[in-house]
Amino acid sequence: MRFRAKIVDLACLNHFSRVINTIAKLAKTCTLRLTVSKLYFILADKVANGGVSLWCELCQENFFDEFQMEGVAAEHNEIYLELVPENLSRALKTAQSAKAVKIKLTNKHCPCLRVAVELPSISSSSRIVTHDIPVGVIPRRLWNDFREPSVPDFDVSIYLPVLKTMKSVVERMKNLSNSIVIEANLSGEMNLKIETDLVSVTTHFKDLGNPPWALEDGCQSSAQDRDLESMAEARIDIKKLQQLLAGQQVNPTKALCNIVSKRIVHFILLHEDVSLQYFIPALA
Amino acid sequence: LSRIGDELYLEPTESGLSLRTVNSSRSAFASFLFAPLFFQLYEAGGPQPGRELLRCKVVMKSFLGVFRSLPSLEKTVWKCLILLKPRASRLVVQLHCKYGVTKTHNLAFQECEQLQAVFDTQRCASSLCAPARVLAEAVVHFPQTLAEVTLGAGPGGKISLRNYVEDEAGEPGRAGTMVTELWLAEDEFQTVAVTPGSRITFCLKEFRVSPARVPSSSLGSPLSPSQPPRCPQGLLTFAEASNLPLTIHYDMPGRPVVFTLDDAVLEVHLVLATLSDPESGLQPPTANGAAHLPTPSDDFADDLESYMIAMETSAYEEGSGVPPSPTFPLHTPCPAESDPEEEEEEEEEEEEGAVPGTPPHKKVLDGHGRCLGVGGQAQPPPDPHLSPQFRSLFFGSVLTPGTPGPAPTQEVLAEDSDGEY
Numbered sequence: 001m002r003f004r005a006k007i008v009d010l011a012c013l014n015h016f017s018r019v020i021n022t023i024a025k026l027a028k029t030c031t032l033r034l035t036v037s038k039l040y041f042i043l044a045d046k047v048a049n050g051g052v053s054l055w056c057e058l059c060q061e062n063f064f065d066e067f068q069m070e071g072v073a074a075e076h077n078e079i080y081l082e083l084v085p086e087n088l089s090r091a092l093k094t095a096q097s098a099k100a101v102k103i104k105l106t107n108k109h110c111p112c113l114r115v116a117v118e119l120p121s122i123s124s125s126s127r128i129v130t131h132d133i134p135v136g137v138i139p140r141r142l143w144n145d146f147r148e149p150s151v152p153d154f155d156v157s158i159y160l161p162v163l164k165t166m167k168s169v170v171e172r173m174k175n176l177s178n179s180i181v182i183e184a185n186l187s188g189e190m191n192l193k194i195e196t197d198l199v200s201v202t203t204h205f206k207d208l209g210n211p212p213w214a215l216e217d218g219c220q221s222s223a224q225d226r227d228l229e230s231m232a233e234a235r236i237d238i239k240k241l242q243q244l245l246a247g248q249q250v251n252p253t254k255a256l257c258n259i260v261s262k263r264i265v266h267f268i269l270l271h272e273d274v275s276l277q278y279f280i281p282a283l284a
Numbered sequence: 285l286s287r288i289g290d291e292l293y294l295e296p297t298e299s300g301l302s303l304r305t306v307n308s309s310r311s312a313f314a315s316f317l318f319a320p321l322f323f324q325l326y327e328a329g330g331p332q333p334g335r336e337l338l339r340c341k342v343v344m345k346s347f348l349g350v351f352r353s354l355p356s357l358e359k360t361v362w363k364c365l366i367l368l369k370p371r372a373s374r375l376v377v378q379l380h381c382k383y384g385v386t387k388t389h390n391l392a393f394q395e396c397e398q399l400q401a402v403f404d405t406q407r408c409a410s411s412l413c414a415p416a417r418v419l420a421e422a423v424v425h426f427p428q429t430l431a432e433v434t435l436g437a438g439p440g441g442k443i444s445l446r447n448y449v450e451d452e453a454g455e456p457g458r459a460g461t462m463v464t465e466l467w468l469a470e471d472e473f474q475t476v477a478v479t480p481g482s483r484i485t486f487c488l489k490e491f492r493v494s495p496a497r498v499p500s501s502s503l504g505s506p507l508s509p510s511q512p513p514r515c516p517q518g519l520l521t522f523a524e525a526s527n528l529p530l531t532i533h534y535d536m537p538g539r540p541v542v543f544t545l546d547d548a549v550l551e552v553h554l555v556l557a558t559l560s561d562p563e564s565g566l567q568p569p570t571a572n573g574a575a576h577l578p579t580p581s582d583d584f585a586d587d588l589e590s591y592m593i594a595m596e597t598s599a600y601e602e603g604s605g606v607p608p609s610p611t612f613p614l615h616t617p618c619p620a621e622s623d624p625e626e627e628e629e630e631e632e633e634e635e636e637g638a639v640p641g642t643p644p645h646k647k648v649l650d651g652h653g654r655c656l657g658v659g660g661q662a663q664p665p666p667d668p669h670l671s672p673q674f675r676s677l678f679f680g681s682v683l684t685p686g687t688p689g690p691a692p693t694q695e696v697l698a699e700d701s702d703g704e705y
Contacts, residue, residue, distance in 0.1 A: 087462045094425045112463075123471040129425045132463040 001079055001137070003034055003105040006066040013101055016063045017092040018249045019056070019274055024085040025247035026054055026278065031138060031146055034069050034079040037061070041085070042146045051281040052240055055149055062273035072140055079105070080138035080146065083113065091115040091131035099126060111135050149279060152266055154258035155232035157213060158184040160267075161205040163255060166192075167245035169203045174238050176201065179283050182241075182257070182265055183233030186210050186226055194238070211256050232261040234282040244278050252276075286344045287489075287518055288312050288554075293399045294375070295339045296328040296368070304399045305344065311487065311557035313401040314519070322549040324363075338368055340393035342375055350377045350389045360385075368393070401555045403540050408533035410478035412443065416523030416530045416545075418472050423520065425466055426488065432559065435534070435541075436483035441470035443478070448485045448559070474529055484534045485559035486541050489518075519543060519554045526550075534558070 007013045023030060023041045033040040039060055045053035060067045071077035095101050095117040102116045112132040119127040138146075160166060169192060173180055177194040184190040188208040194201050244267060258266040262282050269276040285292060289305030289312075296302075300322070304315040320326035351357060363380040372390075379387040405411070422445055426433060432448035446465040470476050523530045523545050534541040538560030545552040 090427060090462070091464070121469070121472060123469045125469040125471075127422075127466065127468055127472075129464065129466045131425075132465075134462065 001072050001105070002068065002070040003079055003103075004066070004068045005060070005064045005103045007063060007101045007103075008065045008099075010096075010098075012063045012065075013092070013095065013098065015273075016058075017089070017096070019058060020085055020089045020092060021249060022247040022276070023054070023056060024089040026052075026243055027085060029082060029084050030054065032081045032083055032135075033146060034081070035071075036069055036077060044145050045149075045279065045281075050237060050240065051279075053149060053279045055277040057275045059273050076140060076143075078143075080143055081105075081111075081113070082136035082138055083133060087131070087133040088113070088115070091117070091133060094129070095119075105135075106132075108132075111137050149277065152258060152260050152264055154266065155226065155261045156184045156186055157211050157256060157258045158186075158188065158190055159209045159211060160255040160257055161190065161208060163245055163248050163251060166205075167242070167248075170238065170242050170245055173201060173203075174242050178238060179235050180238040180241060181233055181235045182259060183231040184208075184257075184259055185231045186228045189231075191231070211254075232259040234259055234262055234265050236265055236280045236282055240280050244280075285314055285316065286348055288314050290344050291341045292344045292347050293339065293341045293396060294368075294393075295398065298328055301326070301328075306399055306401070313399075313553075313555040315401075315553050317551040317553075319549045319551075338370055339396055339398060340368065340375060341396045341399075342391045342393045346391050347375075347377075350379070350391075370395075401540075401553075403542050403555050405533040405542050405544065408535040408539070408542065410437065410482050410535065411475070411531060411533045412473050412478060413475040413529050413531040414473040416520060416528065418468065419530055420520050420524050422466050422468060423488065426464055431487055431489065432485050433488045434483055434485040435532070437478035437480055438467065439480075441476065443468045443470070443473065443476070475531075482534070482536075484537050484539075484541050486556040519545075519552070522552070 007016060027041075027043045031040075031042040031044070033042055037060060039058045041054065041056040043052065043054035045051050069077070069079065071079055092101070092115070095115075097120065099118045099120055101118070102114075104114045104116070106112050106114045111134070113135050115131045115133065117129045117131075119129065121127045170180065173192065173194045176199065177196050179194070181193040181195075182190070183193065188206060188210055190205045190208055192203045192205075248269065250271065252269040252271050254268070254270040256268050258268070260266070264279055264281050267276075267278040267280070269278075285303060285305045288307045290308070291305060293304040294301065295304065297317075300317050300319040302315055302317045304313070306313045320328075357379070360381040361379045362382065365376070365378040365380070367376050367378075369376055373392060374390045375393045377389045377391065379389075381387065423433075426445070426447055434444075434446045434448050436444045436446065438444045444465055444467050447463060449461045449463055520530070526545070526547070528545045528547055531544045531546075532541060533544070537558055539558065540555045541558050543552075543554040543556070
């Protein structure tokens, strides 16, 4: 099992750091899955996470100048690691002016992801900072826990409003209530509602647009026959929503959510080379 | 200075005004010596020559409060007068400002004995000098909350900085802790005179900038990661701002590391305790021939303290009349300045509320020459009830007489100047 990768381009490094920062805001510990062509940051929906799950996919070519990976076995050419993304984020934080960043899987005393940052310096040899991030290797028998979640059979799919606006609304609402209701319909209308003993606040968004999902056999039929005006709603933990929104450092190319009434809200944020899916279950 | 201690010691001397402080666990000491030239007018002592110069200490926060807003001070104050009024027990700081406004601050002070750390940069085996910027840039890679860092001389003349991870099982890089290591080439430094393979571990906090610090509650609180937000000027920031190169002197693990800044009118010293490292391979001779391998982590303050005391007492033993620190030639004028008993008295002041538990560690001094280090300590396993705070690392006697413990120790120290151990 081997892994080595190198980033030389500063813009790529920056971009990668931002992705890691976003992940770090969403999960304390997560799984990093490495394949020949992609990296995945996965958080499986365990009770410990509050039922949220995360699936973030990156094409390695868009970030790394060099990428070599050898999985656990030939037929299973993948590596699953458990790590604390915050560590990775910290390691990359001071690397923003680096000449090169190399990441390597090592096993000196315990498995670690070694991030070696080569920094420019006035002296003849560059400064090298290495960060050894402890990781856990996930055995093959557990890989099934980390399968890509399927898009749920949603009732409504709608594009999200400008994330910055949504974030500031949710942040203010967070001070008033622990849970928030997201409701939307197929006419491009979305409401964010909180209700407490003292006050209820609703923010209305309209003309958001509904993404056209490609028709597959038997899928999306519930959405298809739906009355355009009727709202699908779910009450979710407001902190989780706020974390998702706060973690976004760049505006995504596309941001949408799928609501399964009273069950789950599925957020999809797409950037050019990164896709992020985040599931927040509805509160009982 | 406020980043280290809660009390500011002012000591006017012939060679300038010395401002000093020490932290509550006695593992960090800093002093700034302003030469008379720094001031427009400098009058050190009373009219009688030979009279002991007055020393006092004030509460750090009160003193800082006078100079609260630097930008506005710079704009409005044209003269600042500091004078000591012994009879009124007040330190007067008078700010003469624009438009005829004079602000007079009267700070209550306590007379105190000399706060003197025992260290000797000449005796340090290794030293490094670099522009502060290099070190500031190096330190930036380590997390803000990091407590201890290990500075080492590595292969190829490179200098390394590594965060210190307490390893229980003796293996570094325990799961869960990220280890960061930075390598600097020799030519980044102005001078490098290090013992190859040498390493020391010290606490980073007093050294760097750490703007988000939690205020420490009282003199008694041990150094903890949650220290209050002080004025964010760590020594490093000060050095960078004044564009002075920083010199680091260190010796064996366990002996303090000294950071110095020098210029024409100012001499700055920061002395930090270092971790004694049983793995350093420099196992010192031990008392009673017993080999002890104490684990560094929890009781490192203890180890260092005894060690430092031993070092100091052994220095006295050799009858070296040279003051321990060449830059602080200002012990009390009496020739018996290396008299440990006098040191003892001086230290009483420091030990308000000394924990009676400290004695056992002092007792261990007997039989040790200077290489006490950690190994020499016939130390009982670290007593969790002994708070490390009142461990004086660079001072002579730490104990107030009258508590049960000190007595035997005082005797021991008293013997130092004549006897052999």
